[in-house]
Amino acid sequence: MNSNKLTYVEALAFGALIACALLLFWPGVSGPFVFDDLPNLKAMQNADGAVDTLGEVKEFIFRGRAPARALSYLSFLVHDNAWPTDPRPFKIANILIHLLNGVLVFMLAKKLAQVIPTTGRQAIAFPLLATALWLLHPIHLSTMMLVVQRLVEISAMFTLAGLIAFVHGRAQVNDNPIKGYLWMSLGIGLGGPLAILGKGTGILIAVYAIVLEATVFRHAAGMRAPKYARLWFAIFTIAPLVLLLIYIGSRWERSALIFEHRRDFTIWERLLTEPRVLFNYIGQIFTLRLSGSGIYHADFPVSRGLFTPWTTLPALLGVLGSLAGAIALRRRWPIPAFAVLWFLGGHSLESTFLHLELYFEHRNYVPMLGPVLALSYGACRAARRYRPHIAILVAGFLVLEIATARHSAAIWGSEGRLAAVWAEENPSSVRARQTAADYWATRGHIDKARQELVEASTLNPNAVDVRLQVLFLDCVAMRDTEQTREWAFSIAQEASFSFATIDTIDHLIRQVKKGTCQTLDYDDIETLIDTLLENRNYGLYPEHRAKFWNYKAQLHYHQRALNPTIHALEKAFEADPRPQYAMQAASNLLSAGLPEPALEYLKRAEETNRNARLGGIFDEDLSDKIAALRAQAKAMQERKTSD
Template structure:
């Protein structure tokens, strides 16, 4: 570099690029909550404001995702709110700060990797390449759907711990290679052990850290190192024969063994999926999932390598599973392309190590969410961690570094600056500026959309015409904007394509309610949908609760309690819903809710008791008894609590992991018995007051 103080110039450039990233994301900070945000964040207020140790421990152990419950992700949400409902802005602001922090950590990682393998004469250019490679990742528009999607902090935090873990591991490795085994072992244990645990406590894919370290070790570090040769010729290569035995043993224990265990777990998940089948929630088999994921991965790579301002976003339920290598026709080419990239990267790892590292790091980073685990087929946020090194080879080339195969021995002196064409350097500098500007502008355009929930929903519906979620979401926004006619037109067009989607048929009823009357055809479509649907999640309870209220108040002509009851009967006849844990209980609970609206306490108590018997839970008993009391039937509420006491021995034990710990916390706090005693006292007082009134 021609600067007198190159490090200062690089730091100024890094600061400018961080500022550019903050500017690019700023418009999106004013957007709202989306999709899974509503399924995860309300736990902030599930048992009251998190303002004391008791509620803190109940909240932090309440996670249901992964065996760990992701407690560190839950903890991070307390930075933004301690009760629910809350404003979205603080959550999005914290996500952006975390994204910028990850950019800083990535730059430090790329700098360290370059310095581990490049000659000292190339260190200044290597530092510049680290900043550029980070900027390409930091500004990439595909990452907007991770950074501004609040709940995907669960994907960002494992990335933070992975980056930190790799940095600590590299520091320990350096110490061991320079004769400090104890110090090195401490750093390696903190990086590959401690940070893996922290990553897993944020999200399960934090377990990939040891495997990613192995990829870096064998693809990038075990190569001739001209920098090391100048200091110690005996260590000029980091091949396995030259590495200290203590380092090899530490890597076998802290990287090799966890990677083998993870691989075994993924193989077991695949075997179980083939032998026992997949969850009733999924419309595909394990074989179909494994055939589909190469298509998904190639689509991800297309979005990474050919960035664009607007992507499909959060709604990708229209992605159809491959049923064979030839159906759809892109399946076999995608499988061959993925295998070809992996094999080519391995075969060319000596000649093009940076490219090989970027590709293999990407596919190992996708190993959990894109293989045998029974997750949904497609989500953009799955690229956040795997794509970290994707743009580093380009950055190295732009600054004039060609880390190709090297031979053990002294590095060749760099060519004099006068021998290098100035025009080539200027062209590369101009190209880097164009790429950075283009990425920043595309990201800014995307975040402007993320800041406008209404326009965002309409665009996603247009980009994903086959996605029921996208169409249902757009129709809700149209109704909220006072345009029920547009919602009716959208849903009427979408339902023939996906007639089993209750979210479409329910929203169509809602749109017609806004127009004054629900035709019988809407109810017939809803009955068909609820009879055939797979698990619609919490949509059933939320929609029926609001619809029962509307029917009771006669706010919607054509939608009465009899019609709603017939929909629930269709749901109870659906074997797919019966297979889903908790959904049968929801349907019986809603039947009881309708009975309450009809002022039939005996029927309500019968259905509440039946719901409780299906899945004995103290929370369900408490909620249902409270509903009976609030409706003016305290004696029935007491009877329901008595029924819970009779069924209490049938309560299923909590699952291992965080559910068990959560149950233990509640037991230590005497939470459920205390709440039930409190409700029982209230119901007794109400019953006595009711008797006194009648007397």
């Protein structure tokens, strides 16, 4: 085995590599918040301006769900004072985490160089080359510059750290079983849960460990399967994956609903499409194409059948053949098998049967490391016979990689260029048009923003969110909204689902309250909400029904209609029993001088607060706020009695 110590040459080269990456990606920090940043981080700023209390921290981190992603969301609170006006601290932190992950990639490659056959020079060149190819790749810009994808980075950080410990232990388990298994268990048993706290895909650390064992370790010299290996792998890798499948199965009914009402493809069409997506990822990784990158790929053609488009069947056969070949030939060609199995294993969740969108570049953050490691190793081995040729190829690819990353980082750093490039490269993407519209609207160019949205509507005539956004712009510009209102409302009954619809209704209510919407009033918005409640794509989900009923409560409250307000909040609570709805009903009743019915709603709020989602562990504890309302109600009762 090769020494694990860092030579002076390695340290100098690696330091230069980290500095190069920092300078390369730095221009992107001046870019805006985009896409999923706003909906996922908006809870960072409450009504009083920040996340201050322990309850607010718990609500932001867990957001009423199991603790997956908790560490990532906790990290965002470091910059809560910069939200939502200054993205720079968030993006700088993302770049620094990426550099840290580069350090971990280097350490993992160094560990692997001790296991696979390498000479002295190869043991130095292989980790450096692998780290350079991975660290500087422009595909990672969408992970760093899309702030919320810090989830991917933090999950990767603990995955890589866990795998370093696993490789360290596995390399010595035959000679020192206790120490070896201790390191292996620490790596997967601790690194895995921490990776999951970064993002749920951290569970795939188990898959990566299995791939390493089946390829690199199983066939390396002196690395025979250790005693109790099957038991260890059953406990630390197979069991977590079985639990994952059970969890997915328990939520499959909801997944089926999402496929039916939120996606324009079925599960089978997704399974047919993803092989083409995987080959597209490979092309993007190794050809470094400038166009077609970014975050908007909703226009990626869906495979409706084995021959629609014609590339579907070849891609499907290519993936299945690669998988079968890697498994069958892993003894003869362990390194190519490692590359294939690592990449496919890394995509086994997000690129298979889950109800996710089809295409996102950040899904390659860890999976692409397998092919990169294998290619780097192969290049170092080939350099023994073809050194000049390999040197030219490697240098050329790195120069191209750096140039492409620099160009892309400059685009990410300019909101105007970003919006223009995405709209130009993805002309049939509704989201790209919406991004361009938002850019123009925030700069006061309402007509340009409106034009972008109208064009987006022609791309997807069933997108009610786009039409409502046009209506919103007309309200902001204080134009006559009658024609736009009819145009927008006409498709509400059968419109496709979008979260933007829900948010836009909230914005419209505020505009009506301001009095800027000509020929649009509260009754019109209530009619729209009633129509959407009848639309199965929206009304089928309890949390969406509850939001719509809550909006109706706001409409009635603004019109000082108490009974309809309470009825709407009752319906919201019935759809999604959250204590907030009962508390709001109690607050409105107290404002009307009715403490007795208010106390009844507070009783329901207490019950749901106590029982909500794992006893409140992952939700904000509203006990103090409920107690304050109860004290107010009791005091009102006493005053009435004394009077």
